[in-house]
Amino acid sequence: MINLNHFINKIENAKSLDFGDIFNQSIELFKKVWLQGLVVYLLNMVLMLPFILIMYVPMIVLGVLGQESFDGGLGLEGMGILAISAMIVLIMVMILGVTTISVALKGAYYRMLKHKDLGLDASDDYFFFLKSKYLKKTFMLSLSIIGMMILGYALCVLPVFYLMVPLYYMVITYAMNPDLSNSDIIKIGFKLGNKKWFLSFGLIIVAGILAGLVGVLMCFIGIYVTQQFSDIPAYYVYKSVVGLKEQDAIDEIGTPIE
Numbered sequence: 001m002i003n004l005n006h007f008i009n010k011i012e013n014a015k016s017l018d019f020g021d022i023f024n025q026s027i028e029l030f031k032k033v034w035l036q037g038l039v040v041y042l043l044n045m046v047l048m049l050p051f052i053l054i055m056y057v058p059m060i061v062l063g064v065l066g067q068e069s070f071d072g073g074l075g076l077e078g079m080g081i082l083a084i085s086a087m088i089v090l091i092m093v094m095i096l097g098v099t100t101i102s103v104a105l106k107g108a109y110y111r112m113l114k115h116k117d118l119g120l121d122a123s124d125d126y127f128f129f130l131k132s133k134y135l136k137k138t139f140m141l142s143l144s145i146i147g148m149m150i151l152g153y154a155l156c157v158l159p160v161f162y163l164m165v166p167l168y169y170m171v172i173t174y175a176m177n178p179d180l181s182n183s184d185i186i187k188i189g190f191k192l193g194n195k196k197w198f199l200s201f202g203l204i205i206v207a208g209i210l211a212g213l214v215g216v217l218m219c220f221i222g223i224y225v226t227q228q229f230s231d232i233p234a235y236y237v238y239k240s241v242v243g244l245k246e247q248d249a250i251d252e253i254g255t256p257i258e
Contacts, residue, residue, distance in 0.1 A: 002177070004184045007242055011191050014241040017199060022240070026207065026232040032116045033109075036124055037228030040109045043126060044102060051097035054090050099142040103171055104129035107138070109228060110175035113235050114244060134178055141174060141182050165200045166193030168234040176244060188242075196237050203233035 030037070107129045115122040129138045145167060152160040170189030173180065180188075193200065208230040215223030 002245075004180075004187060007173075007184075007188045008191060010242050011188070011195050014195060017196065017237060017240050019199060019202065022199075022203060022233050022236045023206070025236050026203075026229070029113060029117055029232055029236075030229050033113055033228075033232075034225055036109065036112045036116075037231075038225050039124075039126065040105050041224055041227050044105055047101045047105075048098045051094045051101075054097075055087070055094045095146060096139075096142065099146055100139050101130075103142045103145065103174075104134075104138045106171050106231065107175040107178075109231065110172050110235055113232060114176065117235075117239075118244070129174075129178070137174075137178070137182060141170065141185065144182060144186060145170065161201075162197070164204070165197050165234075166190045168200065168204070168231075169193050169238060172235060172238045173242075176238070176242075192238065192241060196241065200234055200237055203237070204230055207233050 105126065108126050111122075111128060112124055114120070115124075128134070148163055148167070149160065152163045166189045168189075169192045170185055173185045173188045173192075177185070211226040211229040212223065215221075215226045218225070
């Protein structure tokens with residue numbers, strides 16, 4: 001298995017990348033994967049819905065019981081503390097569930113990008129990172145991401161804009177190297193995010209704006225189709241800097257023996 005130093009060396013020695021080239025490559029790849037992106041987006045909505053509904057359970061209970069207690073002249077202090085405690089727990093469950101699903105599906109989407117980009121004959125496995133082999137690692141990586149986001153918001157929100165780029169590369173690194181430890185994945189994400197922050201941030205923002213505009217021009221329904229386009233440029237930055245194991249193997253096969 002490739003160790004952490006291999007990735008760090010590649011990132012430190014990375015060449016300059018051209019914004020236009022990466023953007024054009026992203027558009028061409030999107031033409032091949034728009035359907036997979038749409039499926040990922042819809043799966044996100046469907047699988048997250050139960051976790052979002054969980055949050056409303058204590059609100060409904062508090063609303064019903066609270067009114068009955070009020071009519072009967074009973075105090076709400078004890079019930080209020082219980083409801084708030086239940087709400088906090090359920091919100092934590094919701095956030096963990098939603099983030100885990102998001103990381104898993106986005107990781108699967110990046111695997112599909114690689115397969116289409118390299119012309120590999122592989123099935124579209126949307127639940128690859130929700131299988132028993134990787135579920136625990138996906139959950140732990142999601143927990144780490146939540147911790148970083150909470151810290152970012154605690155530091156007056158601005159660090160969240162910085163974190164946005166490394167978080168992209170953490171998920172991509174995980175998707176391309178699922179056997180790496182979570183600590184290595186996080187280190188690589190920060191290293192690559194720092195190295196190519198401005199380029200990556202610009203690509204993500206421009207791609208997001210373009211995806212939104214095209215979606216609106218397609219009578220708003222198109223937003224569901226174009227939503228995942230903003231994820232593609234970061235894949236090409238990762239590929240250009242770190243490379244892909246499959247691409248290295250293809251290059252070696254195509255290299256003449258001297």
